[in-house]
Amino acid sequence: MKLYGATVSWNVTRCVVALEEAGAEYQIVPIDFATAEHKSPDHLARNPFGQVPAFQDGDLHLWESRAICMYVARKHKPDLLREGNLKESAMVDVWLEVEANQYTAALNPILYQCLVSPMFGGTTDQKVVEENLEKLKKVLEVYEARLAKHKYLAGDFLSLADLNHVSVTLCLLATPHASLFDPYPHVKAWWDGLMARPSVQKVAALMKPSA
Numbered sequence: 411m412k413l414y415g416a417t418v419s420w421n422v423t424r425c426v427v428a429l430e431e432a433g434a435e436y437q438i439v440p441i442d443f444a445t446a447e448h449k450s451p452d453h454l455a456r457n458p459f460g461q462v463p464a465f466q467d468g469d470l471h472l473w474e475s476r477a478i479c480m481y482v483a484r485k486h487k488p489d490l491l492r493e494g495n496l497k498e499s500a501m502v503d504v505w506l507e508v509e510a511n512q513y514t515a516a517l518n519p520i521l522y523q524c525l526v527s528p529m530f531g532g533t534t535d536q537k538v539v540e541e542n543l544e545k546l547k548k549v550l551e552v553y554e555a556r557l558a559k560h561k562y563l564a565g566d567f568l569s570l571a572d573l574n575h576v577s578v579t580l581c582l583l584a585t586p587h588a589s590l591f592d593p594y595p596h597v598k599a600w601w602d603g604l605m606a607r608p609s610v611q612k613v614a615a616l617m618k619p620s621a
């Protein structure tokens with residue numbers, strides 16, 4: 411399996427967490443943004459939107475990080491999706507959607523403003539950061555209530571829904587807002603549990619504190 415993209419991107423490292431957790435054999439092929447390699451014909455053949463990540467397993471070519479994670483889990487560790495259990499797999503689906511559409515939707519602009527923009531010589535728009543921190547706190551209140559009742563998001567079992575939060579949360583820790591989880595003890599305990607996993611440790615070591 412080949413994963414294309416640099417590990418400074420949280421969309422790329424989302425896939426690395428799944429690959430590591432699934433125990434898959436894979437190779438990371440860096441794509442150089444500085445030379446616009448992501449817009450080259452070779453890379454556009456891998457991802458027609460000219461973005462990273464892209465992925466290859468034999469004659470199968472994929473893009474979209476969450477679809478890649480699902481494929482890796484289905485192939486190597488299907489228990490992460492609970493597909494044999496209608497209700498549990500439905501809860502995994504719910505929290506996969508929550509990660510993308512609530513948690514990361516609020517976190518993305520914060521990461522962009524605090525990490526990406528300064529990297530390209532820009533400034534941080536504090537208004538955008540504050541607005542999205544407020545959104546994220548509301549999301550975390552829902553997580554706190556959920557995690558007070560269950561060890562993990564989809565239930566009392568680890569799933570891909572938990573793991574898909576890892577890469578963006580590692581980036582959050584590299585911003586001035588790393589203490590955001592402090593008022594949410596169950597969220598903190600959940601995160602500490604994820605951080606203790608060898609797969610997460612490996613990705614934390616790979617990542618640089620930027621997008």
Ligand code: GS8
Pocket residue numbers: 419420421422448460461462463473474475476621
């Ligand atoms: C988003 C990919 C993306 O934005 C996914 O894979 O989950 N929904 C997609 N990739 C960015 C890297 S930043 O993490 C990218 O490739 N940007 C370059 C560009 O859009 O030109």
